[in-house]
Amino acid sequence: MQGNTLKQWLPFIVWVAFVFAVSSIPHLAVPALGMPHWSDKVAHFIEYAVLAFLFYRGERGERWRMGIPAWLLVIVATLVIASVDEYHQRYIPGRDSNILDWTADAVGIVIGTLIGLARFGAFLRRAEKT
Numbered sequence: 027m028q029g030n031t032l033k034q035w036l037p038f039i040v041w042v043a044f045v046f047a048v049s050s051i052p053h054l055a056v057p058a059l060g061m062p063h064w065s066d067k068v069a070h071f072i073e074y075a076v077l078a079f080l081f082y083r084g085e086r087g088e089r090w091r092m093g094i095p096a097w098l099l100v101i102v103a104t105l106v107i108a109s110v111d112e113y114h115q116r117y118i119p120g121r122d123s124n125i126l127d128w129t130a131d132a133v134g135i136v137i138g139t140l141i142g143l144a145r146f147g148a149f150l151r152r153a154e155k156t
Contacts, residue, residue, distance in 0.1 A: 038080040042107065045073060049111050053120030070130035075138035078104045082142025097143050104135045 048054070082100045108131035115121040 034086075035084040038077070038084045041077055041080050045077060045107075045111060046114070048073075049115050049121070050118055052118055055120075067126060067130040070127050071134035071137075074104065074108055074131040074134035075141070076134075077107065078135040078138030079142045079145075082139055082146060086142075086146045097139050100139045100142065101135055104139075105132060108132065108135065 078100055081104055082096060085096055085100060108128055112123045112128045112131075116123040
């Protein structure tokens, strides 16, 4: 696949905006729906699994990586985004920066990247054979 289009990157861009919009909501707490106190970690996991998957989706086929494996680029870049997001939350009233949240982000990033690798790696292998 030659280069990427806005169509490939737009879902990632929108999701990053969503992540930072949610992170900017003051005093955001886990809804009182009888959920365990750790359920926000599940939200972090899902949020960043989706982010990594969408990054992998946008990145696939790029030639500018200069030999860096796509999965490594996705993991490093999204870990940086997660770090910036956690740091950003320190300055939002009623929010904090939490290593456990970042850890949940990181686990989601690895899983999302693996899903992207499985999904789009297979796509690229099929495309190369044709």
